[in-house]
Amino acid sequence: MKSSIFGIAIIGTFLFTGCTTSGAFLSANQTLVNLEQANYTITAINVSGYSETAYVLGFSYSTGLTTNTFAAGRVEGTGMLYKEALENLWTNYEKDSGTINGKRLALANVRYDTDILNLIIYTKVMVNVRADVIEFTD
Template sequence: MKNQVLLLLLSTIMLVGCTSSGAFLAANQTIVNLEDGNYTIAATNVMGESESAFVLGLSYSTGLSATTLAIARVEGTGMLYAEALENLWTNFELSGEEIEGQKLALTNVRYDSDILNLVLYTKVKVTVRADIVRFD
């Protein structure tokens, strides 16, 4: 009986849970010529953040990607990179800039992750920083 309960518990743990991984890794590139003076720097070092927390899990970062394997998410949506980029654009708008109708691009994009791993709890925070260029 004890072995059956243990087997059931281990099976449940293996089948139930969540994982989160992602980064903005584009396979295509667009080349823009910035030599003709057809642009201005709209903002520098604009930042966006997002975080998620999980129980009974482990998080790690491998450069551009932060990965979590856990039983359950208790905070955030798990869409760290998408939310961080959305937060970056929101922060740009809060600085008094208009996005709608503008020709804007992110340059010098940098990703950072901060991970807290405890025995029963793990928390991941992703920060995206970029400069914003406005084309004339």
């Protein structure tokens, strides 16, 4: 009897105090930019940004546009995978192409890859965002 109550308490704790996270990088937005005119240049091709996070006692899965994790607790990273990957992309762009301040830049051909490691007691999610950077000239 005591072991059943203890088991239920562990499962209840896991279900009600665990971490869940769901992230997505959806490249659709309300702004429409047509690249039909010659008013831009491609300043960088295939710039990438990376982010990762890890959890204990859980699992992660990806459904295409989103990556989801259900776990007891985070042990690495902030869980803001897509935000951090995009920030890392811009940092990498600035290393090769200079500051982005004052420039009219946009990302084109945005792609993202997710890699997940599930080991029952440990799960790790890695996100890599890649894009081409364009600069508007007029």
